[in-house]
Amino acid sequence: MTTEDVVGIELAPADSLPLPAFDPGAHVEFFIDRAGQPPLVRQYSLCNGPGETDAFVFGIKREPQSRGGSHWIHSLSEGDQVSLGAVRNLFPINRDAGSHLLLAGGIGITPVLAMAQKLTSVGADYQLHYFVRAVDHVAFRDRLKESEAAGRLHVHAGLDAARVRAVLGEALARPRQDAHAYCCGPGVFMDTVAEVAAAEWPSERVHFERFQAPAAQSAQASDAAFDVVLQKSGRRCHVEAGQSIVQALAAVGCDVMTSCEQGVCGTCLTDVLEGTPDHRDAYLSKAEREGGRLILPCVSRSNSATLVLDI
Numbered sequence: 001m002t003t004e005d006v007v008g009i010e011l012a013p014a015d016s017l018p019l020p021a022f023d024p025g026a027h028v029e030f031f032i033d034r035a036g037q038p039p040l041v042r043q044y045s046l047c048n049g050p051g052e053t054d055a056f057v058f059g060i061k062r063e064p065q066s067r068g069g070s071h072w073i074h075s076l077s078e079g080d081q082v083s084l085g086a087v088r089n090l091f092p093i094n095r096d097a098g099s100h101l102l103l104a105g106g107i108g109i110t111p112v113l114a115m116a117q118k119l120t121s122v123g124a125d126y127q128l129h130y131f132v133r134a135v136d137h138v139a140f141r142d143r144l145k146e147s148e149a150a151g152r153l154h155v156h157a158g159l160d161a162a163r164v165r166a167v168l169g170e171a172l173a174r175p176r177q178d179a180h181a182y183c184c185g186p187g188v189f190m191d192t193v194a195e196v197a198a199a200e201w202p203s204e205r206v207h208f209e210r211f212q213a214p215a216a217q218s219a220q221a222s223d224a225a226f227d228v229v230l231q232k233s234g235r236r237c238h239v240e241a242g243q244s245i246v247q248a249l250a251a252v253g254c255d256v257m258t259s260c261e262q263g264v265c266g267t268c269l270t271d272v273l274e275g276t277p278d279h280r281d282a283y284l285s286k287a288e289r290e291g292g293r294l295i296l297p298c299v300s301r302s303n304s305a306t307l308v309l310d311i
């Protein structure tokens, strides 16, 4: 264990083949198949430092509210086999940036830690602000030593929401023209970063890694119902309030491939041919949202009475 509720695990290929290449910010899908229970897919960030190519390194928090994924991982023992999906990176370090501001809340340290180790190794200019409930919740202390020794690590322990906002205000003030910021953590933490950064940072220079869409964006019973037309078959499907498009399509025998079902991974990305999507994901860029031609149907809905999808 790296803290009382975060376990550090290393997974090496069972066939001894080399790992695929990956960069800081990358994550991997875990396919979790437990006897008698529905399969789960979960994404976890890689914490590897540069040159660590024998095994994937993860830090996984036991989530009290989880649907079982993190509990299953915490029950693993040395020698157990785990089925993993492809490595993806939706949160890369910007290669043109002249300085980097890393902001981590709790378990959000995992992708940021990979970044800090890389930036240290290449002598890049960066600062890492790590917000934790208490000092003994600092994970991967050994991997943070070099950042700490260089005066680049700033641990903020036990702050209330107002103090977190104030510290973020100081950290994000007066950014260099070539600075990029990277943030991972609980939704409320990332929402605060986004609000504070909006005063001085262009949105394209602030990067977020979300493994959960903001709670307020999931389907609500108060949402309006609408229809979806499947262009390829011509079928029409009614999406009730509180029901996702994916669920409604499954009910009429049309299965859309999904993974996270939270609007963060992009697996269910679908073309929109007509209608106005109500985007509730954390995956599409601002330009893609405004274009209105793409939708993540696991969470997003429709602002028009009918949405025609290229399915």
Ligand code: FES
Pocket (backbone or CB within 6 Å): 257, 258, 259, 260, 261, 262, 263, 264, 265, 266, 267, 268, 269, 281, 283, 296, 297, 298, 299
């Ligand atoms: S399944 Fe991950 S975004 Fe829809």
